[in-house]
Amino acid sequence: MQQSRPSSRTWRLGAAALLASLSAAVSAQDDRTFSSGYRFVEMTGEELFANVCQGCHMRDAGGAIGAGSYPSLADNRNLEAAGYPISLVVNGRRGMPPFGDMMTDGQIAAVVNYLRTHFGNSYQDVVTAKDVRDARR
Numbered sequence: 001m002q003q004s005r006p007s008s009r010t011w012r013l014g015a016a017a018l019l020a021s022l023s024a025a026v027s028a029q030d031d032r033t034f035s036s037g038y039r040f041v042e043m044t045g046e047e048l049f050a051n052v053c054q055g056c057h058m059r060d061a062g063g064a065i066g067a068g069s070y071p072s073l074a075d076n077r078n079l080e081a082a083g084y085p086i087s088l089v090v091n092g093r094r095g096m097p098p099f100g101d102m103m104t105d106g107q108i109a110a111v112v113n114y115l116r117t118h119f120g121n122s123y124q125d126v127v128t129a130k131d132v133r134d135a136r137r
């Protein structure tokens with residue numbers, strides 16, 4: 001039987017720890033996603049980002065690559081067209097969960113406005129609750 005070299009063993013332990021913490025973050029979100037009728041109570045964009053988005057996109061919105069790949073939202077040109085982040089938050093896409101049923105129009109507008117004006121993003125056009133309502137299908 002072949003022993004793994006210490007360096008690769010150390011790497012694997014580190015990777016396992018990272019995986020464990022990331023999947024904990026993701027499954028905490030999954031509980032929210034699948035518990036019926038869950039509603040976030042946070043109201044400000046800052047609180048919502050910290051409690052909902054940061055688990056995957058990280059505190060500085062810089063994203064992460066580990067158990068999954070979470071894109072950076074910092075300095076992100078994709079946020080220029082406000083409809084794009086609105087649609088992602090409402091409908092989700094692949095690894096990004098849909099939050100449309102868990103947040104009100106006002107909450108989604110608040111977190112999108114926060115994201116588009118922080119982390120090196122400075123898009124000044126304000127998203128309204130009506131914009132979110134129009135984006136819902």
Ligand code: HEC
Binds near residue numbers: 052069099
């Ligand atoms: C469970 C993990 C997770 C959470 C929580 C999460 N996201 Fe995401 N997000 C992702 C993944 C994964 C992608 C990439 C989706 C893809 O590849 O299609 C993504 C993509 C995005 C994108 C598109 C970025 C780009 O450059 O195309 C935006 C915008 C975004 N997320 C915003 C948010 C906001 C705002 C929140 C909080 C309300 C949030 N996300 C919460 C996992 C997450």
